[in-house]
Amino acid sequence: MSNTTIKILAKQLNLSVATVSKALRDSYEISNETKQKVLTLAKELNYVPNPYASSLRKRVSNTIAVVLPEVADSFFSQAINGIESIAQDKGYHVLIYLTHENFVREEAILKEFQSGRVDGILISVSGETSQSDHIKNVMTSGIPIVFFDRVCEDVKTARVVTDDFECGYNATIHLAKQGCKKIAYLAAPSNLSISNNRMQGYKKALEELGYKNDDQEILYCGDDTAKDYENIKKLLKKENRPDGLIACVEKFTTDVYLACKDMNLSIPGDVKVISFTNLQTAPILNPSLTTITQPAFEMGQKAASVLFESLCKKKSDLKNETIVIPSVLHKRDSTA
Amino acid sequence: MSNTTIKILAKQLNLSVATVSKALRDSYEISNETKQKVLTLAKELNYVPNPYASSLRKRVSNTIAVVLPEVADSFFSQAINGIESIAQDKGYHVLIYLTHENFVREEAILKEFQSGRVDGILISVSGETSQSDHIKNVMTSGIPIVFFDRVCEDVKTARVVTDDFECGYNATIHLAKQGCKKIAYLAAPSNLSISNNRMQGYKKALEELGYKNDDQEILYCGDDTAKDYENIKKLLKKENRPDGLIACVEKFTTDVYLACKDMNLSIPGDVKVISFTNLQTAPILNPSLTTITQPAFEMGQKAASVLFESLCKKKSDLKNETIVIPSVLHKRDSTA
Secondary structure, three states: OOOOOHHHHHHHHOOOHHHHHHHHOOOOOOOHHHHHHHHHHHHHOOOOOOHHHHHHHHOOOOEEEEEEOOOOOHHHHHHHHHHHHHHHHHOOEEEEEEOOOOHHHHHHHHHHHOOOOOOEEEEOOOOOOOOOHHHHHHHHOOOOEEEEOOOOOOOOOOEEEOOHHHHHHHHHHHHHHOOOOOEEEEEOOOOOHHHHHHHHHHHHHHHHOOOOHHHOEEEEOOOOHHHHHHHHHHHHHOOOOOOEEEEOOOOHHHHHHHHHHHOOOOOOOOOEEEEEOOOOOHHHEOOOOEEEEOOHHHHHHHHHHHHHHHHOOOOOOOOOOEEEOOOEEEOOHHHO | OOOOOHHHHHHHHOOOHHHHHHHHOOOOOOOHHHHHHHHHHHHHOOOOOOHHHHHHHHOOOOEEEEEEOOOOOHHHHHHHHHHHHHHHHHOOEEEEEEOOOOHHHHHHHHHHHOOOOOOEEEEOOOOOOOOOHHHHHHHHOOOOEEEEOOOOOOOOOOEEEOOHHHHHHHHHHHHHHOOOOOEEEEEOOOOOHHHHHHHHHHHHHHHHOOOOHHHOEEEEOOOOHHHHHHHHHHHHHOOOOOOEEEEOOOOHHHHHHHHHHHOOOOOOOOOEEEEEOOOOOHHHEOOOOEEEEOOHHHHHHHHHHHHHHHHOOOOOOOOOOEEEOOOEEEOOHHHO
């Protein structure tokens, strides 16, 4: 705490605490002369307002929370930059909370918010999140929430997403055009909206291409890195092994590349690979990686903008709407 | 805000606000019977204490701040995970602030902290930070600060770092052993402790190897990605161009690889490359990248542990000490 309080200012200036407080808030009740005296001394003594007292009075914390599964992912780190770019303009603090893909932790974090620690929340839910009562409770207590990327469809609020279904579809069609006969989908845990939407696109494409049901091959990953790696190798050891792989999240990419290397399978000769990722290193991988690149920065910016629009109003008026910003397919050597 | 306040509880129970407040804090002045009544109704009405009122009373916020240049870097994202693993155990919130390598922003963030919004601070300074008054001011106001990775040497507090000098030295010796005759160092902005310490190690190694002063080649990067890329290409176009490169931070790696590709220079045939980075994709780059890998998670954990030890005491007692956790050299194809 700074040692200078309103009391100290008042005493030195021989004014009442109420007068000093009002002068600091630029109240019309106080003369310009007095305001000047107060501000001069406040500066001299390095007075900094106590944010908790100030928050109590104004009932705003000037803080928004960003709830994320992790930051060790290029999508989330770029999305945070987008969110920050807007928050900084508005003079808001950004509080980043990590769930580490754990539902119990997400619940505990959201429960905290009911106490008014933050004015609004941006959230991308964990891979374990299959219901949304914890989110609805916070909204009921008057704190607006906007989803980005990973959403709960049943919560009536704004959602900023990318075109996951179309991208799953396009990734599959691209692999088929490149000659793949058996395309596997590496899925994230089954509750995750993004993984499911991308998978629906994959299924739709296979159907249109006239592939049989037997040609579908879905491997759920993401619980445990060591297990993921073994499961990917098992998949690639199958007699009728896939010659095309779609990694639905970034962290499966390294496992796929290392498994292929370990098994002497050539990418793209034996297996073609496409990944949903914003990795900066995609062009310098061996081979360079075909990616579905999400508009991470723009999605963060948009989600923050929608939230701040709502915060400017007396009562949150977030529409139940889905805002879609499309991703881009970058063709590189891994699917050549 | 949750709609249930202490006032509402008091009214419904026909008790005074002070009594309810004391009961909620488990005061010895209140009978067990009354406490039970209060807690039962509080649970029924989903009462959540207001954290700002609570912070004012206890003068603690149960929050620590982590001030970082960015999260789009594997070192920082892993360090955050280390910090969080400790904070969670202690029941603390982690507030992440990003300076985006901007000194003015870092100053503004630190100024804020003087108001007592957080109980303690972990900081890794920006590339522009050349003086430390803003940090000393916060410490003077009674809030403990621990540095990790990027430090200000003149601030008397705990610093958790890695063995940057030794790693700069070892990287240079490794390149020389692999046959490099002219080794260049890609430096971050000149104020940065880690870049300078690594560079001193580089210079020391060159000296021991009997290289002349003319053999030193230091290129400052990090201001602007497009400019960095052009400058790296200029360096590689020189008549007496380097055959070994040390990238002192992760983000120069992609530029170096792309510049070599663009100029038809083979890595490691024409230029050998070593990078300070914790990139997960290092083994699957083309070619796989030799790295100095920092103990990012452990450094985050250690810095948080030191800070929490200090927070447990009535008065901060952080020693003026430097705690060193060594990095590891992983040899891969880029220096073969």
